[in-house]
Each structure stands twice: as C-alpha cells, then as structure tokens.
Amino acid sequence: MVECKNIDEVRANIDIIDREIVKLLSERSKYVRHAAKFKKNTDDVKSPKRVEEVIAKVRNLALEYGSNPEIVEQIYRTMIVCFIDYEMKEHHK
Template structure:
C-alpha cells in the first residue's frame, strides 16, 4: 500500500511512492495502447486514424481533469498532446501492419 505524499517523512518513502505510481502509469499506458490496437482493427480506412476533433476533445478532457485534480492544466495539455500523437503513430503502424497482412 502506497502512503500519501503528504505523509512521506523521507526520500525513501517519496521514491517508493513515485516508483509505485510509475508501475501503475506504465500499466495504464499499455492498456491505452491496446485500445489503439483495437481502433486500428475496427477502422476500415487509414484516413480515419487521425481525427483532429477527437484529438482536441481528448486534450480538453485531460485539461479539465487536471484542473479538477490540482495539476497544472498547461502541463496536462502538453502531455496529452504528446500522448495522442504517440497513440496516432502507434495506431497508424498497427493499421499498416494489418493492411500488409491482408
């Protein structure tokens, strides 16, 4: 069980908390990218992979959640812009793999 950041009394506790969160973040990112695999499988046309209105919506949602959680919204916007672009690149690669197997 991870202790709250406010309860940390040593750098060892801080580092243990960060390491624990990093493991969870990696697992969540892996799951997110599995959804990108599903999207590549479902979308019938490669041109459908990049969806700018959806990209804006995802980033706006992240910014709103960042505000609600007390995280710098500009930082969240930058992180999610990178994440969505990485997701698009991943989805395009999976789409191309599927197309070449067909």
C-alpha cells in the same frame, strides 16, 4: 497523497505511481490497437477533432484533481502522437 518523511519515501511512492501509469498505458495501447480495426483511412486514425476533445477532457480532469492543465496537456499531446504512430502501423497491417 502520503506525507513522506524523506526523499526515499517520496521516490518509493513515485515508483508505485510509475508502475500504475505504465500498466494503464499498456492497457490504453491495447484499445488503440483495437480501434485501428474500425478506422477506414489514415484521416480516421489521425482524427484531429477527437484529439482536441481528449485534450479538453484531460485539461478539465487536471483542474478537477488539482493538477497543472498545461503539463497534463503537454503529456497527452506527446502520448497521443506516439499512439497515433502506433495506430497507423496497426492500421496498415
């Protein structure tokens, strides 16, 4: 983390991070679309066991990086719901 001297510097750094987050989300969505090809039914797409594995993994990563695991979990649960919806549409194609 860069030590910022004012709010404009804070915001500029957040903007840089947001750009990277969106880039990574885009990359992740391509893998989600690709995964839909390998799944046989909607239960495979929803995969609650896998969801909980991902949540446990990211909570541990949050702790490792000094972040709040509850916030990371909430973000990931929301993201996963969105990606499952996207994958369901791809799966039905």
